[in-house]
Amino acid sequence: xxxxxxxxxxxxxxxxxxxxxxxxxxxxxxxxxNADACTHITTLQSTNExxxxxxxxxxxxxxxxxxxxxxxxxxxxxxxxxxxxxxxHNQFEEKIKSMESQTGLTDTxxxxxxxxxxxxxxxxxxxxxxxxxxxxxxRTNLSNSALANxxxxxxxxxxxxxxxQSAFATASTNCGDGTALTTLKASIKTARxxxxxxxxxxxxxxxxxxxxxxxxxxxxxxxKVFTDSVAQYTTTLTSALKxxxx
Amino acid sequence: MNPNNFNDQExxxxxxxxxxxxxxxxxxxxxxxxxxxxxxxxxxxxxSKKSNKKLFxxxxxxxxxxxVALAGYFVYSYYNPTAKTTGTKETSSAKTTTINEKDRNPTxxxxxxxxxxxxxxxxxxxNTNDTSVASDVSSAAGNVGDSINENNF
Numbered sequence: 001x002x003x004x005x006x007x008x009x010x011x012x013x014x015x016x017x018x019x020x021x022x023x024x025x026x027x028x029x030x031x032x033x034n035a036d037a038c039t040h041i042t043t044l045q046s047t048n049e050x051x052x053x054x055x056x057x058x059x060x061x062x063x064x065x066x067x068x069x070x071x072x073x074x075x076x077x078x079x080x081x082x083x084x085x086x087x088x089h090n091q092f093e094e095k096i097k098s099m100e101s102q103t104g105l106t107d108t109x110x111x112x113x114x115x116x117x118x119x120x121x122x123x124x125x126x127x128x129x130x131x132x133x134x135x136x137x138x139r140t141n142l143s144n145s146a147l148a149n150x151x152x153x154x155x156x157x158x159x160x161x162x163x164x165q166s167a168f169a170t171a172s173t174n175c176g177d178g179t180a181l182t183t184l185k186a187s188i189k190t191a192r193x194x195x196x197x198x199x200x201x202x203x204x205x206x207x208x209x210x211x212x213x214x215x216x217x218x219x220x221x222x223x224k225v226f227t228d229s230v231a232q233y234t235t236t237l238t239s240a241l242k243x244x245x246x
Numbered sequence: 247m248n249p250n251n252f253n254d255q256e257x258x259x260x261x262x263x264x265x266x267x268x269x270x271x272x273x274x275x276x277x278x279x280x281x282x283x284x285x286x287x288x289x290x291x292x293x294s295k296k297s298n299k300k301l302f303x304x305x306x307x308x309x310x311x312x313x314v315a316l317a318g319y320f321v322y323s324y325y326n327p328t329a330k331t332t333g334t335k336e337t338s339s340a341k342t343t344t345i346n347e348k349d350r351n352p353t354x355x356x357x358x359x360x361x362x363x364x365x366x367x368x369x370x371x372x373n374t375n376d377t378s379v380a381s382d383v384s385s386a387a388g389n390v391g392d393s394i395n396e397n398n399f
Contacts, residue, residue, distance in 0.1 A: 060384060
């Protein structure tokens with residue numbers, strides 16, 4: 001009887017010891033890395049997702065700023081061009097009046113000046129129309145390209161963001177797993193590389209350069225036609241004014 | 247031929263040049279002396295001969311002057327295209343005003359230069375480079391990717 005009681009007591013003590021060992025700090029040393037990894041991953045998740053959100057917000061601000069800058073720059077150029085055209089037109093009119101006010105002009109010479117003025121104004125109007133058209137086309141293409149590019153980049157960033165969030169979620173779930181952190185790093189690296197690849201592939205710098213070349217060629221062609229016409233009209237009027245009555 | 251023979255049908259013949267110059271419709275005032283000797287006819291032809299020569303000279307001078315004037319006109323018309331092609335009547339003030347040609351052509355050139363110079367200035371203004379639109383946004387997107395550095399985990 002005594003022997004049985006001793007056995008029960010010994011078993012109870014041993015069980016108690018086993019239970020105590022399970023919940024004691026000494027027992028925690030058995031799996032210390034799992035707890036720290038989970039905490040670490042949780043910290044990384046909150047910090048990096050916040051950082052990512054900040055940069056996404058900065059990017060969206062940048063996109064809006066770039067579109068606004070296009071509009072602002074174009075308005076500034078339009079203003080300068082309009083001013084230059086008005087000034088040139090006014091100066092041209094003054095020269096015409098100066099020519100018309102010269103004494104000794106025959107009726108034929110006066111008519112030649114009037115014809116020159118009309119032809120020059122018509123040539124200038126034609127030139128301005130052609131140039132404005134080329135610039136408008138360029139701007140439309142530029143705006144469409146910029147918007148499309150921004151949409152593509154936004155989608156790419158959203159893919160990246162989703163991949164990162166998914167990677168952190170997976171790591172949090174598997175934080176007890178010794179490979180969770182390694183897997184997280186690999187996933188984030190892959191997500192970033194995918195974003196970089198998309199960015200590079202969708203970069204529209206060359207596309208915009210092509211629009212610029214097309215615009216500039218059109219402007220050069222219009223200017224060439226204009227300057228050729230001006231040379232012709234100038235020669236004609238000069239010849240007419242050389243016929244001086246004696 | 248015997249000039250005293252009245253029966254002779256042959257009559258004295260006046261000098262040929264006198265007859266040739268005899269105006270039509272004027273009856274020569276011929277007469278013969280009582281002796282029947284031929285008398286040089288006293289006609290107005292001799293007076294007209296001298297007058298005609300003078301007349302011919304005057305007419306010749308007039309014709310020559312006219313030809314010279316006509317030639318001068320053609321030469322003038324040839325070297326004065328304005329008058330030839332347009333026929334514009336110039337005002338008297340225009341004719342009398344001295345025109346300095348050098349003052350006009352530079353004005354034409356200057357007027358043309360105003361607009362052609364504006365072409366150059368406008369090209370500078372419109373020749374914008376907007377490739378930064380693409381590079382900027384691409385960089386902004388890249389910054390998002392760089393916001394997380396897994397090497398620091």
